[in-house]
Structures are given as structure tokens and as C-alpha cells.
Amino acid sequence: MKKVSLVVPVFNEEDNLHEFYKRATAVMEAEDYDYSIVFVDDGSKDSSAVILNDLAAADPHVEAYLLSRNYGHQMALTCGLDNADGDAIITMDGDLQHPPELIPQLLRLWEAGNEIVQTKRMATEDAGFFKNITSSVYYKLINALSQVEITPGGSDFRLMDRIAVDAFKQYRERARFIRGLVNTLGFHVAVLEFVAPPRFAGHSKFNLRKMLHFALDGITAFSNLPLRWAFYVGVVFGFFSLALLGHVFYVKLFTEDAVPGWATTTVCVLFLGGINLVGIGILGEYIGRIFEEIKHRPLYLVGRHIKNSK
Structure with a gap:
């Protein structure tokens, strides 16, 4: 039976x-x-x-x-x-x-x-x-x-x-x-x-805490797309930063409109710093899972x- x-x-x-x-x-x-x-x-x-x-x-x-x-x-x-x-x-x-x-x-x-x-x-x-x-x-x-x-x-x-x-x-x-x-x-x-x-x-x-942890396990266990997205976002904003740098040089060298740009600089630094932290956080999640796996407990x-x- x-x-x-x-x-x-x-x-x-x-x-x-x-x-x-x-x-x-x-x-x-x-x-x-x-x-x-x-x-x-x-x-x-x-x-x-x-x-x-x-x-x-x-x-x-x-x-x-x-x-x-x-x-x-x-x-x-x-x-x-x-x-x-x-x-x-x-x-x-x-x-x-x-x-x-x-x-x-x-x-x-x-x-x-x-x-x-x-x-x-x-x-x-x-x-x-x-x-x-x-x-x-x-x-x-x-x-x-x-x-x-x-x-x-x-x-x-x-x-x-x-x-x-x-x-x-x-x-x-x-x-x-x-x-x-x-x-x-x-x-x-x-x-x-x-x-x-x-x-x-x-x-x-x-x-809610367990639900979020469970959801994160599901995403990181079956996809590496968040890592790729972090890379793509970094590339996009890298080019954006270069374009902004060109604009700064143009204003400084070819116009009389240059003023202290502390606000723009601060916003850009904080924004790009946030993007970097997001990418590092995503990377950290995957590295953390590697760390847990290699202990073989x-x-x-x-x-x-x-x-x-x-």
C-alpha cells in the first residue's frame, strides 16, 4: 500500500x-x-x-x-x-x-x-x-x-x-x-x-518584517537583475554628471553668469551619493548571502x- x-x-x-x-x-x-x-x-x-x-x-x-x-x-x-x-x-x-x-x-x-x-x-x-x-x-x-x-x-x-x-x-x-x-x-x-x-x-x-525578508530572499535567490539595474543607473547618472560638468565649464569660461553654485553642487553630490548607496546596498545583499552560504552550517x-x- x-x-x-x-x-x-x-x-x-x-x-x-x-x-x-x-x-x-x-x-x-x-x-x-x-x-x-x-x-x-x-x-x-x-x-x-x-x-x-x-x-x-x-x-x-x-x-x-x-x-x-x-x-x-x-x-x-x-x-x-x-x-x-x-x-x-x-x-x-x-x-x-x-x-x-x-x-x-x-x-x-x-x-x-x-x-x-x-x-x-x-x-x-x-x-x-x-x-x-x-x-x-x-x-x-x-x-x-x-x-x-x-x-x-x-x-x-x-x-x-x-x-x-x-x-x-x-x-x-x-x-x-x-x-x-x-x-x-x-x-x-x-x-x-x-x-x-x-x-x-x-x-x-x-x-511585515518577515514578509519583507521573505520577499527579499525570493528576489535575490532567483535574479541578479537588481545588480545589473544598479550598474545601468550608475552609467546613466555618470553620463549625466559629465554633461553637467560640461555645462559648468561653459558657464564659467564663456559667460558672465557664473555665480556660486553651492545649491546645485550640494544637490548633485547628495543625489549621486544616494544612488551609490543604493548600488552598494544591493551588492551587500548578494554578498551577505554568499557569506551565509559558504559557512556551510x-x-x-x-x-x-x-x-x-x-
Whole structure:
């Protein structure tokens, strides 16, 4: 019998875990597959680890990896994918915005021969205007910059066949943007559209700072165009500065209109200095990522693995 593994990253989800477990178990019990639910606790500060320990003790289908600290959502997903042993692996969040009731549709598309089944979020019922507009702008920007197309509205709710997971596990960079990495794999891909319901309980841990960091990882991981743009901007304003210098010499040598030009000089220096700092900042982002990669530290550390061996 083939096996399906659910990989569920968890960060302070004590109010959602029992409901998620109940609904996911009900769905998988109705399917003709062996299954496991692999929770990855990403350094939760609430009682999530205690709940996961109880669930694993009561149900041999459940296991949990407790990371030694908070490594972030993408690293928690990576840990789950590294350790799940199913013939198909479904990654999904534990806040029930990725409804377990969609799992049968993912499985049917997998059975039809698709190695990857990617969900596409058409809307989120409790998302505000700001989140919707920034998400739309971000996907347009990253697709304009990157050679790899990122599905607008794509999420980390997907099914991957074992062959696709084994291929993904060869990607070990630290700046992990899994939606982009999965799109580089190839294989047969199907897309399942859905409307994300509100969180069952609690609030999103994905604040503005994390969202900006995640967006920057996605752009720098899949495009070097910002570096080229910084070069092009530098060239344009270099020529502009030469033209301005010619104008200064002309006024000084051939006219009587020369006046102390402190204002013009100050504006030009500040403006060009700002352009230089932008270019240096972009360069610094890429160098910083090189620095992180060459240290070859582990992507994550597992503090404890909980599994009922019965």
C-alpha cells in the first residue's frame, strides 16, 4: 500500500492543533492509503510541543520534530520534507487556511500522473486590502526579475511525488524560497485553485518584517537583475554628471553668469551619493548571502524527535 505523508510546520499553534489533527485524520482515514502526519515545531513558545507529544503518544500515524529554536517557516518545511517517508508528501500549514478537505483532490491529480500538484490561492477570506495589493505587486515584480516563473497566489500547500521530493532535497541553499525552488524542478505539474478560509484560531505570525525578508530572499535567490539595474543607473547618472560638468565649464569660461553654485553642487553630490548607496546596498545583499552560504552550517537542528513506535 502506498503511503502519503502530511508535513505541517507549527509555530505557536496550540489553539489549532487538535482541530487540524481531527480534520486531517478524518480525511486520511477515508482514503485507501497508509499515511503519516509529520509535524515540525519551529521553536514554539506556547504549549504546541506538549500537544504534539500527546498526539504522537496516542496515534502511531503522528510524529513530530521539535527544532532547537525558531528557524523560520521555510526551514521547518525543509525539515519535514527531509524526513517524511511517503510516496507522496503534502505540505500544508496547521492554521487550517490550507483546508484538509482539499487533500482528496490533490491525491486524485497525483493519481492522474502529476508529480507536483500546486495549489493556487484565488483569495483569502480574512486578508486585508494591504496584504492583497502587496502580494499582487510582489508577484509581478519577482516574475519581471526572475527567469523562473512564480505562480501568483501560489502557496506552500502542495503535493509532491517522492521523485520530486528527492530532487528537491538536493537544493541546500540557506536563502530558501521554496515556491521558487519547486518551480525549478520541472516534472508534470497540476494547479488546484482554492479560496483560503480564515484562520481557525489565533493570528498570523507572518508580520511585515518577515514578509519583507521573505520577499527579499525570493528576489535575490532567483535574479541578479537588481545588480545589473544598479550598474545601468550608475552609467546613466555618470553620463549625466559629465554633461553637467560640461555645462559648468561653459558657464564659467564663456559667460558672465557664473555665480556660486553651492545649491546645485550640494544637490548633485547628495543625489549621486544616494544612488551609490543604493548600488552598494544591493551588492551587500548578494554578498551577505554568499557569506551565509559558504559557512556551510546546518539548515536546522532537531532538538527532539517524537514518535510512537507501536
